[in-house]
Amino acid sequence: MDGKRIIAPPKEVQEAHNAINSYDALTQWQPTNPSNLLSAHLLMMTGLVNDAGMYRQEGVGVMSGEQVVHMAPQAERVPKLMAELLEWLESSDVHPLVASCVFHYEFEFIYPFSDGNGRVGRLWQALILSKWHDVFINIPVESMVHQHQDDYYLAIRQSTQQTDSAPFIEFMLQMIFDAITEAKTSESEGLNAGLSEGLKLSDVDKVILAFIEQGHYMTNAQLAEKCGKSQSTIERRIKFLKGARLITRIGAKKTGYWQVKQ
Structure with missing residues (x-):
C-alpha cells in the first residue's frame, strides 16, 4: 500500500x-x-x-x-x-x-x-x-x-x-x-500516540496532508497525480482524514478547498 x-x-x-x-x-x-x-x-x-x-x-x-x-x-x-x-x-x-x-x-x-x-x-x-x-x-x-x-x-x-x-x-x-x-x-491521545491498526496514518496520508498544507486549493485528481495513487484511493484517504478531524473543508463542496486543522 x-x-x-x-x-x-x-x-x-x-x-x-x-x-x-x-x-x-x-x-x-x-x-x-x-x-x-x-x-x-x-x-x-x-x-x-x-x-x-x-x-x-x-x-x-x-x-x-x-x-x-x-x-x-x-x-x-x-x-x-x-x-x-x-x-x-x-x-x-x-x-x-x-x-x-x-x-x-x-x-x-x-x-x-x-x-x-x-x-x-x-x-x-x-x-x-x-x-x-x-x-x-x-x-x-x-x-x-x-x-x-x-x-x-x-x-x-x-x-x-x-x-x-x-x-x-x-x-x-x-x-x-x-x-x-x-x-x-x-484520537484524544494524539496522532502519534499509537492509533489503532485500522486508523494508522499511512505514508499516503502524510503526503496528502503535506500537499494540502502547501496549497489552498488542490483537487482529488491533482492529489492522486502527485501521490501516484488512484483517485478512488485519494477519496478514501480524504474521508479518513476528515473523519479523524485532521482536515476541514473551507467553502462550498465544489469550489472550496481542504485545510489542515491546527
Missing part, C-alpha cells in the same frame, strides 16, 4: 493486491446489488481461483482439521438463497449494525463461492456499515477480526450449532464497539 517492494510468495502478493483493489472500489458498490457482489468476488479472487465472480457449482464442507464443521447448502440452491438474503437486506428495517451482522453470518452459512467467502463476507459487512456511517470505510471489518480470528470462527460455529445467529451478532458488535472505542481513545 505504501509503494514498497515486498518479498513474499506470489499468491500472498496477489491476495494483498486484490484486497487493496477491492477496498478501493468499496464506495462504487451497493450492498443489495447482486451484480456488485459478484464483481466484488471477481476483484477479490482474480488470479486465485478459476471461478472468480461466479457462484460455486459444487457442494462444499467447512473443515476443522479432519472434522467437517459445516456442510453448506447444495450448489443449485445458492442463487436462490443469495437472492433471498439480498432481498431481505434491502427490505429489512433492522438497524444497520445488526443487519450487517445477520447478513455476514447468513452469507458464511450459505458459503456461495468456492473460495474467498470469509474475505468477501467481511468486505460486504464493511460496505453495509459504510452506507450507514462513513467511519467504517476506515475501520474495515477485516481489521476488526484480524487479531480475533479464532473467536470469529468460533462465533460462526456456535451460531450454526444453535441455529441462531445471536452468538455471531454479539461477537461482531463487540468488535465494532472495541474498534470505535480504541479509535476515539487514540
Whole structure:
C-alpha cells in the first residue's frame, strides 16, 4: 500500500493486491446489488481461483482439521438463497449494525463461492456499515477480526450449532464497539500516540496532508497525480482524514478547498 517492494510468495502478493483493489472500489458498490457482489468476488479472487465472480457449482464442507464443521447448502440452491438474503437486506428495517451482522453470518452459512467467502463476507459487512456511517470505510471489518480470528470462527460455529445467529451478532458488535472505542481513545491521545491498526496514518496520508498544507486549493485528481495513487484511493484517504478531524473543508463542496486543522 505504501509503494514498497515486498518479498513474499506470489499468491500472498496477489491476495494483498486484490484486497487493496477491492477496498478501493468499496464506495462504487451497493450492498443489495447482486451484480456488485459478484464483481466484488471477481476483484477479490482474480488470479486465485478459476471461478472468480461466479457462484460455486459444487457442494462444499467447512473443515476443522479432519472434522467437517459445516456442510453448506447444495450448489443449485445458492442463487436462490443469495437472492433471498439480498432481498431481505434491502427490505429489512433492522438497524444497520445488526443487519450487517445477520447478513455476514447468513452469507458464511450459505458459503456461495468456492473460495474467498470469509474475505468477501467481511468486505460486504464493511460496505453495509459504510452506507450507514462513513467511519467504517476506515475501520474495515477485516481489521476488526484480524487479531480475533479464532473467536470469529468460533462465533460462526456456535451460531450454526444453535441455529441462531445471536452468538455471531454479539461477537461482531463487540468488535465494532472495541474498534470505535480504541479509535476515539487514540484520537484524544494524539496522532502519534499509537492509533489503532485500522486508523494508522499511512505514508499516503502524510503526503496528502503535506500537499494540502502547501496549497489552498488542490483537487482529488491533482492529489492522486502527485501521490501516484488512484483517485478512488485519494477519496478514501480524504474521508479518513476528515473523519479523524485532521482536515476541514473551507467553502462550498465544489469550489472550496481542504485545510489542515491546527
